[in-house]
Amino acid sequence: MPDSQPDSSHSDSNLSQNEPKIPLRVEFSGGLELLFSNQRSHRITLPSTVPHGDGTTKPTDITYLIDWLRRNLLKERAELFTDGATVRPGILVLVNDSDWELEGEGDYQLRPGDEIVFISTLHGG
């Protein structure tokens, strides 16, 4: 998928030097980019494990990524992107060019170099 805009780079502020990291490419399309500074493509770095409830950790998954995007990159109208812990109905998520429903949706464990695309279908006919 060609993209004329330059990528913007971000990383998790809690990342420590020794912790394994997951570099990712995140894309927004179909009007969703308007909520993210009108920037379609972002390169981000997340930790490989994240806190999970009572002191335990879990591998970083898409549910964490959605929450991270909401907290760090989303500029306005969070209700147009998230619905609870997942994305709002009407947003198609592709993981490495495949529908996230084939990958376990929010439970998909992120791997270095993954490309996650969020496409809004809400702009109608």
Add this chain to the structure above:
Amino acid sequence: MPRKSKFDKSKTCIKCKTARGNIVIRHAVYCKTCFTPLVVTKYKRCLDPHINAAPDGQRRSTLKASGNLLIGLSGGLGSTVLLDITSRCYFSTKSSTEDGRKGGKAHPKNDRVWKQASVCFVDTSRAFSEGVTKDRSEDIRAMVEQHKEFEFIVLRLEDAFDISWWKQLGGYVPSSDIRANLANEDLVITEAHLQSSDPVASLRSYLSSLPTATAVRSSINTLARLLLLHTARSMQCSHLLLGTSLTSLSISLINSIAQGGGFNVLEESFEEWTPQIARSAQDASSDSPHLAGGVCTVRVVRPLRDIGMKECAAWAWWNGLQVVGKDRTFDPDGKQTIGGLTKDFIVGLERDYPSTVSTIARTCAKLAPKNEPDGQCIVCERPAQRGIQDWKSRISIRSLEPPSPHPPHVASDDPPPISLTPHLCYACHTTLISRSSRSTVQNGAEASLAPLPVWTRSALVESDAADVMGTKRLVDHEDMRNAIGEFLLHD
């Protein structure tokens, strides 16, 4: 409890049965390679049977439209995908050998289906006060210019109130300004000397006279639809294509039925529009090939009506299409309308129960109105049901008007007031008068006189039936309470 899988069997494509799947469409898995022909097949299956003027039956003959083509482009996902697929399937500039067509360049089979094709965008930015929505016509022009085969036309929503635009299309222009009083259900018409009014001011005045936010949204859609249809007729178009996907069709079906448009449920998915007979009389002499019986007919086809929003989004992404988008998504008022609420409901339904959305469209396709239509509504120009006012008078509490000072055999000196109501369909009448507790305008005499779209004014003047206002009136809540006051039990 583990969640139920969103797809039926394996992650392998159910079509080629070899490649790993890329998308789940209503529980079925398809790979990227099989996805493209799947979408194109669905598209052509919806459009091809409506291209030739006369149906072929079982025989598959050459596709040849009787007029030109107009594509309605809103800049949204559906119409962007529609433009792309239409360009690929019917206007590809590949040579006959390149794309495998037989018969050589000159073979009639390889002629263009439509001689000319145009893309029309209706800008609605001036419907609201400055700064609420921005004019996206230049963004959309840049998108359309990538397709050299299409001419680009920009219409403004205020053209619906612009006499000069109507004159250009050959429409009849009344010599007086006609306005309707939306304060009561009779919608009494008043005439004034025609002044050179500003179309933008007229549009805003019309929209601000409407009783609810739902009515405003619904009227904007109706105005845009009629602008496209009249433009299509003026350009000798036999077909108007709209980018309504399966999801947006289901939304518009439920939305329309909820607003009283059940009689026109079939027109939501496919429509053969004929302008008011009186206005098209001048067309009767024309020898244009798509005029049947002297009347110009435009077929409104929605070729994406079997393709869901998810498939459209995947098509747009995988083919690198830039969706300009609609500002409506970020318009907070849209959420308070029946359309906005219906959209939220259907989109949520599609995520949780993806097959149910297609069931809505398939079920509505089986519906048929019980009675024959009785002419056209002069606002939306769709078939209107017979005897609506009689039916309404039976289901609501009414009282007789006070007796006339004149005996019945003595005519009054004053001409009877002309009412818009008998010329409207149920849905348009309800849109214009139905108030809720959150009405956007005041009741009673405070409501201003609303200007009317040019085609409605034209049809009103040409109509021979200057109907006399009905003698019954709807009883308001206070009168109703007074009438039954003595029977009410006190707390």
